Amino acid sequence: MSVFDGLKFRRVNSLIHNLDPRIKFVYVIGVFIATLLFLQIIPLLALFVLQLPFVFLARVQRQWLRSLRGAAFLASFIFLINIATNFFVGGYTLTPEVVESAAAMTLRFVVLVESFSVFFLTTSPDHLGLALEQSRVPYEFAFAFTTAVRFVPVLAEEAQTIMDAQKARGLELEKGNLLKRIRNYIPVLIPLIVSAIRRSLELAEAMESRAWGACKRRTNLYRLCLHRGDYVLLGITVAILAGAIYTYFFVSIPTIVNLL
Amino acid sequence: MALIEIKNLTYTYPGGSKPSIDDVSFKIEKGEFVLITGPSGCGKTTLCRCFNGLVPHFYQGEIKGEIEVAGINTLEHRTCELAKHVGLVFQNPENQLFALSIEKDVAFGLENVGLSREEMRKKVDWALHQTGIYDIRERSPHEISGGQQQRVAIASVLAMEPDIIVLDEPTSFLDSLSAEKIFEVIYRLNREQGITVVLVEHRLDLTAKYANHLIVMEQGTIRLEGEPRDVLCNQETRLIGVGIPKATLLYEMLKKEDFSLGNKPPLDSEELADQILEALK
Amino acid sequence: MIEAKNVHYSYPSKIEALRGISLTIRDGEFVAIMGQNGAGKSTFVKHFNGLLKPSRGTVKVDGVETGKSSVAALARNVGFVFQNPDHQLFSESVEEEIGFALKNFGFEAKVIEDRITWALDLLSLSQYRKTSPFLLSGGERKRVALASVLAWDPKTLVLDEPTIGQDYEQKEKLRQFIMQLQTQGKTVVVVTHDVEFVAECNPRVVLMKDGKIVADGQGQQILTDPAMLELASIVLPQIAQVFAKLSVLGLPKNIIDIQEAKTVLLRAKEKRGQ
Numbered sequence: 171m172s173v174f175d176g177l178k179f180r181r182v183n184s185l186i187h188n189l190d191p192r193i194k195f196v197y198v199i200g201v202f203i204a205t206l207l208f209l210q211i212i213p214l215l216a217l218f219v220l221q222l223p224f225v226f227l228a229r230v231q232r233q234w235l236r237s238l239r240g241a242a243f244l245a246s247f248i249f250l251i252n253i254a255t256n257f258f259v260g261g262y263t264l265t266p267e268v269v270e271s272a273a274a275m276t277l278r279f280v281v282l283v284e285s286f287s288v289f290f291l292t293t294s295p296d297h298l299g300l301a302l303e304q305s306r307v308p309y310e311f312a313f314a315f316t317t318a319v320r321f322v323p324v325l326a327e328e329a330q331t332i333m334d335a336q337k338a339r340g341l342e343l344e345k346g347n348l349l350k351r352i353r354n355y356i357p358v359l360i361p362l363i364v365s366a367i368r369r370s371l372e373l374a375e376a377m378e379s380r381a382w383g384a385c386k387r388r389t390n391l392y393r394l395c396l397h398r399g400d401y402v403l404l405g406i407t408v409a410i411l412a413g414a415i416y417t418y419f420f421v422s423i424p425t426i427v428n429l430l
Numbered sequence: 431m432a433l434i435e436i437k438n439l440t441y442t443y444p445g446g447s448k449p450s451i452d453d454v455s456f457k458i459e460k461g462e463f464v465l466i467t468g469p470s471g472c473g474k475t476t477l478c479r480c481f482n483g484l485v486p487h488f489y490q491g492e493i494k495g496e497i498e499v500a501g502i503n504t505l506e507h508r509t510c511e512l513a514k515h516v517g518l519v520f521q522n523p524e525n526q527l528f529a530l531s532i533e534k535d536v537a538f539g540l541e542n543v544g545l546s547r548e549e550m551r552k553k554v555d556w557a558l559h560q561t562g563i564y565d566i567r568e569r570s571p572h573e574i575s576g577g578q579q580q581r582v583a584i585a586s587v588l589a590m591e592p593d594i595i596v597l598d599e600p601t602s603f604l605d606s607l608s609a610e611k612i613f614e615v616i617y618r619l620n621r622e623q624g625i626t627v628v629l630v631e632h633r634l635d636l637t638a639k640y641a642n643h644l645i646v647m648e649q650g651t652i653r654l655e656g657e658p659r660d661v662l663c664n665q666e667t668r669l670i671g672v673g674i675p676k677a678t679l680l681y682e683m684l685k686k687e688d689f690s691l692g693n694k695p696p697l698d699s700e701e702l703a704d705q706i707l708e709a710l711k
Numbered sequence: 712m713i714e715a716k717n718v719h720y721s722y723p724s725k726i727e728a729l730r731g732i733s734l735t736i737r738d739g740e741f742v743a744i745m746g747q748n749g750a751g752k753s754t755f756v757k758h759f760n761g762l763l764k765p766s767r768g769t770v771k772v773d774g775v776e777t778g779k780s781s782v783a784a785l786a787r788n789v790g791f792v793f794q795n796p797d798h799q800l801f802s803e804s805v806e807e808e809i810g811f812a813l814k815n816f817g818f819e820a821k822v823i824e825d826r827i828t829w830a831l832d833l834l835s836l837s838q839y840r841k842t843s844p845f846l847l848s849g850g851e852r853k854r855v856a857l858a859s860v861l862a863w864d865p866k867t868l869v870l871d872e873p874t875i876g877q878d879y880e881q882k883e884k885l886r887q888f889i890m891q892l893q894t895q896g897k898t899v900v901v902v903t904h905d906v907e908f909v910a911e912c913n914p915r916v917v918l919m920k921d922g923k924i925v926a927d928g929q930g931q932q933i934l935t936d937p938a939m940l941e942l943a944s945i946v947l948p949q950i951a952q953v954f955a956k957l958s959v960l961g962l963p964k965n966i967i968d969i970q971e972a973k974t975v976l977l978r979a980k981e982k983r984g985q
Contacts, residue, residue: 296529684977
């Protein structure tokens with residue numbers, strides 16, 4: 171209906187979207203470990219570039235760029251803090267090495283954001299719920315997760331309707347000082363809470379009526395099973411980790427400053 | 431033996447001052463299409479909750495009398511056991527769909543009873559076909575219309591292959607065309623699959639023609655019960671304030687003016703139009 | 712008077728909900744806006760009190776352009792009753808609930824007191840004055856919501872799906888109440904898909920489909936036009952259905968009222984008799 175549309179997930183089909191979320195998660199963790207091994211720009215840059223194909227295969231460039239932009243503020247903060255501490259601790263001199271290590275720290279962060287955002291952008295909530303169910307997480311948790319995802323947009327829409335209803339009765343949310351403004355939200359919050367409680371009762375009733383808790387071993391309509399793509403991704407993960415560990419122990423990595 | 435048998439049932443919600451159901455007894459036979467109507471607050475919804483044990487197991491409260499559904503005493507068996515025999519469809523479609531895809535929702539009950547994946551797939555597909563939503567099975571609930579959502583709710587109880595489907599004002603949020611489609615689906619299930627239907631409705635103009643058993647409630651009691659045509663022409667029904675179909679009303683008004691229309695009160699426009707055409711031939 | 716000229720509206724999600732609507736509602740009129748869910752009915756009426764502002768085109772209420780005014784100012788003249796009373800009830804007592812809007816609009820304490828008494832009386836809620844609205848039944852809550860809007864005596868009243876979940880008698884009471892408002896010269900706009908209810912009221916009917924108006928006229932004309940109604944996914948009212956099937960008899964088709972139906976049929980019978 172409005173700004174909350176972004177919360178409504180839709181199924182997308184792509185090579186990356188269809189991968190098993192568990193393997194994707196292993197991959198993200200693999201990249202995470204690899205980035206922790208290095209504090210030099212070149213290997214981190216390599217890790218950064220390595221993930222671009224995933225972004226393009228999943229066709230999520232736009233959203234991906236948006237999440238990077240969202241991380242930009244924090245990234246520049248990390249950069250400045252690093253420079254500052256080095257500057258003050260290292261005796262008030264600003265060497266190229268200091269700049270490079272600060273840049274590397276920042277890049278490490280960017281790579282992390284990049285890989286996690288690819289994971290979340292390409293994993294639908296129901297896939298994620300399924301992965302939770304099949305990873306020995308108790309079913310109640312997985313169910314709570316998917317139900318929350320299902321009802322967040324519904325509640326958001328409801329909040330909008332309630333705000334409209336109260337505005338139509340002359341409520342001005344933006345009027346008054348801070349305290350008054352907070353109080354202005356009471357006529358919105360109470361109906362929202364009351365209707366959320368009513369809704370949860372109705373949900374519970376519907377669940378009961380559909381044999382919730384009938385037997386201990388619940389089955390599942392879907393089963394995640396590994397396909398060729400998943401094995402390939404697993405292979406890629408192992409290769410990245412092996413490459414990173416090899417590089418870490420046996421290759422001396424030149425810094426940019428040295429290269430220049 | 432009757433499929434549903436209720437004897438001297440009286441029920442009071444916890445904290446309630448007077449019973450919501452007051453000494454009610456009736457029987458429903460297998461294969462019937464039962465319509466329950468009556469003014470708001472007459473106890474229709476509470477009665478629905480008795481059929482699958484939500485009353486008294488979920489709602490607690492004080493209950494007296496006997497209820498037997500498909501040979502099971504609902505006072506002694508939990509709702510999750512009764513769910514295999516009785517499917518309940520509620521008024522608001524939004525609050526009975528909890529999965530992120532339609533077919534997953536339809537499978538919910540079957541997953542709960544621990545059916546194997548192959549069996550489940552067969553039943554889910556069957557239920558999706560029966561309700562005409564097979565083509566949208568992979569969508570998420572907020573991508574479809576209210577009428578479609580309600581059909582998902584029907585499919586999800588249908589998948590359990592129940593003996594009885596109980597629907598509590600399933601179309602009150604829908605426009606009349608979507609409502610009519612829902613009623614057609616229910617009617618077909620009743621006729622072709624032999625599923626017993628209990629439908630709670632205010633809109634008799636859309637539903638009376640499907641029913642072969644009409645129950646009129648008021649203040650927790652059953653006031654009238656029987657063949658829809660008889661009940662709707664009974665003067666008492668009018669006093670209770672039930673929305674009698676316009677075709678039935680017009681028939682009676684014309685009858686009073688010596689308009690010879692035969693002795694079978696019509697339940698929809700088609701029947702009345704035929705009678706008038708016959709009379710004016 | 713409400714004047715909409717070539718109104719377009721798109722939600723932030725880029726979905727175009729209204730696609731060029733022009734409509735004039737004169738003072739004292741009773742209009743039913745009908746159409747399928749998602750046709751844009753609710754979106755359109757939310758323009759009357761400025762809850763939504765047109766992306767293109769203008770909406771004027773008594774000459775004031777809604778785009779240039781606040782909701783609080785517009786709401787003073789256009790009262791809006793939402794479909795679900797639970798989306799607005801929040802007070803500890805019915806009396807406070809009704810007083811809420813009056814306080815927001817800055818009425819004096821004495822006037823507020825009088826208006827509350829008046830509104831409670833109007834909707835026969837006086838006995839619940841001190842009761843919590845949450846303890847009332849669905850039908851009563853709906854009446855409290857209506858009273859809380861009528862209390863400030865707006866010139867125009869918009870009712871969004873007022874018949875949903877209401878039984879026969881409640882609908883009949885609502886119809887009589889709207890008629891009463893009509894005699895007081897109020898403008899009433901009802902958004903609904905309840906065709907039998909509209910047939911009984913026989914107001915001006917505006918049919919919407921896909922964000923456009925497809926028909927506009929007296930209920931008797933619009934509700935007896937099968938082609939038109941099918942376009943908006945509405946079923947003919949039952950009386951009209953009967954007459955649609957009697958076409959071979961050469962009877963008039965545009966009949967939705969049961970008394971009129973009886974008269975016409977009796978006359979037809981007499982003619983045959985001669």
